[in-house]
Each structure stands twice: as structure tokens, then as C-alpha cells.
Amino acid sequence: MAIAEKKDLFTFPPAPDATAPEWPGTPIGAKNTITRTKGRTAVANKTVDATPGLFKRLLANAFQHVATSGQTTYSHDVVIHGLRVRAITNSEHLIGYWKDNWYGTDEWFRITGQKPADTPDVLVVALGRIPSEAEAAYYSRQNDTVVFFNTSYYGQLKSWVLGAVGRKLAVDYGIHSIHGAVVTKDGKGILYIAPTGTGKSTSTYGLMEFPNTRFHSDDWVYVRYAYRTKDGKKVFSPARILQDGEEVARGYRTYKWLEDNRNKDATVIGRGLDDREVTASPSELDIDHPEAYAYTSEKVFYIRSNLVENFPVAAFDFARSRLENAPDVTPEFLLQNKASIDAVELQLRRKPPFDKMDNQHLRETIARFFAFDNTRAMLDITTVFPKERVFTNPLEPARINAVMLIKRNFDEDVVVDRLTIDEFMARLLVGRTPSGTKEIVYNNYRAVDDKSERAWIDTIEAKGVERMWSEYGKAKDRPETLHEEMEMFRMLYRSTTAYDLNTILQKDPTVTSKMEAVRSTMRIIVAALENSRDDFRYTISEYRKLLG
Template sequence: MAIAEKKDLYTFPGPPDAVSPEWPGTPIGAKNTVTRTKGRTLVHDKTVDAKPGLFKRLLASAFEHIATAKETTYSHDVVIHGLRVRAITNSEHLIGYWKDNWYGVEEWQRITGKKPAETPDVLVVALGRVPTEAEAAYYSRQNDTVIFFNTSYYGQLKSWVLGAVGRKLAVEYGIHSIHGAVVTKGGKGILYIAPTGTGKSTSTYGVMEFPDTRFHSDDWVYVRYAYRTKDGKIFSPARILEGGEEVARGYQTYRWLEDHRSSDATVIGRGLDDREVTASARDLDVDHPEAYAYTSEKVFYLRSNLVENFPQAAFDMIRSRLENAPDVTPEFMLQNKATIDAVELQLRRKAPFDKMDNQELRETIARFFAFDNTRAMLDITTVFPKERVYTNPMEPARIHAVFLIKRNFDEDVVVDRLSIDEFMARLLVGLTPAGTKEIVYNSYRAVDDKSERAWIDTIEAKGVDRMWGEYQKAKDKPETLNEEMEMFRMLFKSAAAYDLNTVLQKDKAIGSKMEAVQKTMKLIVAALDNTREDFRYTITDYRKLVE
């Protein structure tokens, strides 16, 4: 029996039984898997370390299932920004996506020339059909371990693993894990940070329509903050030693260096080539930090509705494994005829779509975007030439501008240069189009975000315009929040920050969604080249920038 969704506009084939976390969907692409959970699990606990005995119980439950269940269990190591991460799972879907998504150990070493650790830095265990456990996700920072039960949705697993890797990188190396996307133009990096559904991926692919651009990342980046030395070297600090004693590590190094400018302490860090280097604290230009982004994924896990605005992505997606591609109803086809028509024009008579009859082609197109969380794996080098893509995960892209994207039709301002108070308040509040709040627009951080949110609410109550000032004065801020915001403070010091409101469809002169996207891209490029602090345009005067 099919499961109806959204007033019967699309459906999914029903499960074979009451416990299967995944099952085959109607064929499309290389494979289509339907997952019982299509978002975050009902139980999602990042406070395992605060509950004595819980981690051992979870691990024992996982081991017992592996030992007693008569099913295949897979294990595969990958490397994510230098850290070795092992996945152990009984899900064919998860292990397939895991291998597609990341660089394997030998692959990483061949591409980067860097040898990862012999043993895992982070462990993820994801098991389905475990009768003693609820559908749940758990994280232990003390053990650098993520444990999932009875869910095969790759999106949450991927994000929690990235969060776990990010915590380790931040604390030990001062490397910032950001839920964002990067593209470069003329060698200048553009970083987008945004809640889901506001145009992050659209903006990334859209700027690629301009000349002299390179695609960097679609969903998650690692940012290293660096200083120049007096002799011109670029240096990213990780540890500071004074008198042989460690006085700062990871994200703590930035503030320490600002407070001890004339110190002769030894700073241990890495150059852009990732080689370890040392310098004296007094030799670093701490007033002018620079931000360098590194990609995390080999093949991008993204929403297949990208084809609405960029039909060329369909050529690779149709060869990809898909996750939760639904069946569509005649009502959906009718309601979305214009979009389907536009995409069909770009795909018709081109392989492999040339082998489909008209109805099959149109239904295939519709299935890519009917459900807003249908996912695919996209090898970006099939969309853009390799020379226009960052294919080495250790090749840095310097960030010159960061855009906090939103979609608020009640506001007329479409682009605005932000002060640090505005920038940090936006990130602390993290308001989404749905009215929910995600700290720094990242709901998958490996922290106790409920406690953080409760604390943020106390300073937000004093007024959004006062939040950053109140935050800095507070002595009781959660350390995990301090870690995050300290690195965002460094991002603001390193790049120009903008508010981008993707609402150009409000302009009555705009004829289509595609035209609105194209003009938004011109706004972004204009902001990238801007040097003014008073850069602010509304729906009534933005055309000065784009025409």
C-alpha cells in the first residue's frame, strides 16, 4: 500500500513490515531507497556523556545485535578533513551513500599526499532492526562516537558525523565546521550560510553561470583562520606554548593572541599546505586574519529539487542512488506543468533521457522535486569541468564575503552590509523561514543545543540589537557556544558580512523564478566587489546594481 503525502500530490511505496528502516522505492536512477524516517529521529540525544552508564549500554546493545542478528554488517573507513572516521552498519543504503560521499583512506592519501591515523578518530555505528532500541540518535563527545538505531536516513547520519568531526577539529585545531556552501569568483571566495529552503545551493550553482568561477562546496565546509607573519607566511594557529606550558589550544588561540600581542610565546600551527610550522606570537599580524575554506565531501549529497533551477544536474542525478524519490500524482503534474515544461526542454533528446517516452520523462522530472527532501549524490565534475571544481580536499579557498541568506517577504531590504552586532545576533537567533530557531543555522552541531538555546533566550529577551554586547559581558555562557561564536567572530574579522534576502520575486517586473535567481546572483557578485560599509539596497532600488 502506498503512503500518501501532501494531499496526494505524491506518494511512497509502503514498508514491507512494521520494523524495516528502509525498503525499495519505485525505480529511478541507479537505485531508489525509501527510508522510514525522512528527517531527524524523534530521539536525538547529544548529552550521553552526562548520563552515567548510557554510552556503555548503547554500545552493548549494538554489539549484541551485531553478534546475534543473522545479517550482513559493513565497515568502512573514510577521511574527513584529515580525521579517520569508521562507519559500522547493517544498512546497505547507508554504506552505499557513505562510500560515495567521502574520500576513502587510500584515495585521500593519493590525492592529498597526507597519511591519516591508523585507527579511527571518530566512530559511527548505525544499525537497523534492533528490537531493544527506539528509533534514535546518540552522540558521545568523550568517546567521539555517534550511534544510530533503527533509522536509515542518511542526512542525519552525515550531519551528525560532520558535527562530531567538527567538535574535535575546533577544540584541538581551531578549525571551524560550518553548515554552508562556497563558490569562488576571480579567486575570491563567497561563503553562504543559511537555513534550509532559502537558496543556499541555488546561489552556489547560480554564481557558476559567471565567468572565472570555481565550485567549492555545497553543504558543509571547514574553515581555518590564519594570520600572516612578518615574512609573509600564512599561518593557522593550533597550540600556544609559553615557558614550555600550553596556554591555549584550538579555538582559544585567537583571543589569546589578541590579548598577548607582544608575547614571545611559541605558536604551533599549520601552513596552507597543511605542514606543521611554528612562529613567535609577536610575529603574527593578529589584526588582519584571513579565512580559508576546505571542502569536506567527495561527491555531494544534496536535494534533487536542484533540477528546478539547474536542469543540467539531472544528467548526473539520473545515474545516482536516490533517497526518498516519490511517485507523483496527476494533480502534482498539473500543478507544476510550467516547471516540468522548462526542465523538459533542457533534457529532451539528450542521453539518457532520449530513451524515455514523453510521459516517463515528465514523471521523472517531477519525481526529482515533488518531495523537498529527496536526495541524490552528485559528482559535481559531471556538471562543471574539473578545472572549475575544487577536487583536492586540502586545496584552500580564501573567503572574502559571507552571506547570511534568508527569505522574508515582509522585508524590502534585499542586501545589506552587516555590522558585527547584526551578524552575531543573526547567528545567535538563527531564525528559519518556518519560524523555528537554529543556532548558527546548524541544527546538527554535536552539542547540547537545548541548553544553549535556553541561555540565548535570556539575552535575546533584552533586545536583538543588544545581543552581541550582552553576550560578550556574560560570564556564564555555555563553553560550546563560546567555542562556536568565537570562531564566527574570527570569520567576521576575516571577511565582509552581508544579509541577503532572496525575495526578488516581489518585484512585479520580475517575470519568473528563474529571472529572480539570475538577478539575485548579480547582487551577490556586486557585493563581492563592494568595499563600502553602507552597502544596502531594497526591492525598489536594487536594479542599480544589476542592470
């Protein structure tokens, strides 16, 4: 019997046995794989290094299984923002998505001209059907290694790998790994940061309906903070600072060092916008006016297929993609979602490959794309937008001018508000989601001990949200991993203009549809991008002033 979800509105085929981490689903697209785990694993241990011998045991068990199980094992190296990352897995599903998602080493060299390291900077081992291990995920910072057992859900693997890469980039190079999305308009970049379900993807794709826009990223970006030299001839991101031949700062620590020692005799070593090494002295740099540049992380986007509800054109690529956890839908689901299915069907009918489907098959296919909110697919964005409107070189920078912290809180009337640094940093520290949970910087997959970080944040939040950033600055016992993250978000605030965006326009009684609300929200975003006022703040009764 199939596994029922949401009062039998959709179902998943049952597992073939009690230990299978993945199995075939009802066909849709190029392939449909059902994973036993469809979210975070029951065990999620990011503090492996704190337990002596644990990492050695995990790796020994993994490689013993590879050597003795007789199962096919795959190994493939990719490059993520310059770091070579190796995946070893016995999951056909994971290796397929892994190869789709990232640039292979040869691709990276062909596109960027940069030769990756000969050996991996980060290793991920993901093995299923290991009876001696629980369903679990582990991370060792000391060894830059991620180990997964008995789960084939790609979403967690991808996020933990990005977190591991991000930690290394932050500590060694001062590069910021952000769970966010970027679009540029007229050469100005907008970075969206948001919890799930508040409109990040909708805002990203929605803005592309405006002229002079380019699609950059959908889910994850790498941000380099840079300074111009005072003569304007160089723009570069610092990675190391040497004084009298000794290293005095590295990675994310370089920014504060430069602010405190701007006239010291030292050598700043970093990367230019062309990614070539550049050097300067602190006195040559315009320390007071940093800039932020975003870089893509993915070749093909791992994305929720429910995108088709607002952007039906994505269905054409999804129909060719391998899908993850696409369910079967019931007649009740089709009936309850008739209006949404009708709207998408109008865009797909009589167009290949949907022209070969009868009406019932077409409607069921559309419904299966969005019935389960964590059904995933791989989307080649150049099939949705012309290639010239997409950032396809992973080392092409996009200057970030505005940051939108998106939320959806119908209890508030403010739609858009320019944020002070105290408000901006408090929002990120608390990280409240629509469900009421908290995710530090809206990123639940950071490669850190987020439980201990959260416990510490709770102590300063108890003194009042409005005081959090000042209390943070005075504290002497803040976790170093949290300081690493917040120091780079401090640089993001210094480099851009930050806004609170509340996606609640459906609350306006004059708004007649979700699509109208989305389009008006996009116009608000454009107005904010062009704004230079500190008092930029509009409520649900005032926002139409921005629409002209």
C-alpha cells in the first residue's frame, strides 16, 4: 500500500524493503526517485571532532563497506568556488544529482581557465544499506569531511557540502557562503535572504520579468567583500595580511584588522575581480567604502518543482529532469487545486513534450510537480531565460547593491522598511521562520554546532531584540563560529543597503490574485533598489505610492 500524505491528497510508493534508502517512484520526467529520508536525518552531528576516535571509526566503517559489500560505488570530483570536492557514494540517485549540480574539474578549467587542485579540499562520503550505522549525517571540520549513512536525500547532502566548503572559504579566504539568491537589474544586484516559504524563489524569478535583468543564483551564493584602492585602479578582496613577514590576519579576520590598522605598514594579499592575486598596503585602500560581489555556486539548480505554480515555463525543463520525491496525486488533490492546475495547463497544452499527453495525464503531471512541497528537480536556467540573461561563468562577479531580508508576517502592516545595522543583525541572529522556529542567518545547514550557538544567542535575545547587536558587540564569550558568520554579515551591511521585505500584499483587499500581489511586490523591490533615503518605509496602506 502506498504511503499517504496530507489526508490522502498525495502518496508515495512504498519502500521495497526496510533498509532501502531510495527506490523508483511512479515515472515522471527523466526519472523519479523516492528517498526514505525527505529532510534532515535523525542524527545530524556537526561536532565529530569533539569525540576522540569518532571520525576514524566512521571513515573506517564507510570504507570497509565499500571494500566488502560488493555494491557499485561511484566517485566524482567537482569544483565549488575554486575548491575541489570529491563525492564517494553507492547511491545512483546521489551521484546523478551530484554530476548535474556542479562543475566537473574539466568543465571548471574550460570555463574559468583555472586548474583545480590535484587533491580534494573537501570530501563527502554517502553510503546506504550499512546495517551497523543509523540514518545519520556527520561533519568533521578538522578533516573537511562530510559522512552520510543510510540516506539518499540530496538536499541535506548538498547543503552540508556547501556548509563545509563555506567554512573553509571563510577561514582561509574571507569568502562568505550565504543561503540566498541574486538577480541583477541595470547592473545592480539584489540579494534575497529568507526562510523557506516566504517568497525567495518567487521574487528571484519574478524580477526577471523586468527589462535589463540577469539571473544569477537561486539558492546559494558566495560573496567576496572588496575594497577599491584610493586611485580607483584596483578592486580586490583581501585574504591575508602580512606585517614584517608574519601573517597577522587571514580570511574573515582581515576586515576588522584593516579597519583598526588602516595606516599600518603591512601587505594585503587578495584576489581581484578577475580572480588574480593582487597586493596593496592598507593605506592604499578605501576602507570606509567596501563593496560586495556575488558568485554563483551551482551549474544546474537543485530546486523545488512547485516553482511551476508561479512560473509554468519551468515545467518544460522539469519534464526532462531527474526528479526527487515526486508523489502520486489523488482525485481529491486535483479537485482542490483545479484553479492552479488550470492556469499552468494553459501554458503547457499542445507544446512538447506535453502535447503527447492526454488531458488527465497532463493535469496529473502538473499536480505532481507541486503536491509535495519538497519535490525537487534539476533546472538548467538557460532553458528558462536566454543565455545572455544568465550568469553562466562561476567566476563572473555580480555587484550587490541591496539586500532583502524577506519574511511573511500577516500580523504586521509594514511591507518594506530600510534597516539599521541593529535591526539587520538582530533579524539574522534570531532567524525566525514562518513556522515559529529559529534558523541562525536563515541557514539551517551551516557546518557548525548551531545548538550551542543558539543557546548563546538566546541569552542576548532575552535582554531585548533591539539590544541584541550592542550586547553581541560587548560579549567576550561569543562562539567563534558565530563571530565568523556575523563578522561577514557586518561587512555585507557596510557594503550594501539592507531592507526588510514583508510579502503580505494579498492582505490588501484591493489585490485580487496571488499573481497581482507578486507583480506589485516586484515593483516595490525595484523601487527599493533605486532608493537612496534612510526613511524608506511603507505600510500596506501606503505601498501603492511606490507603484506610480
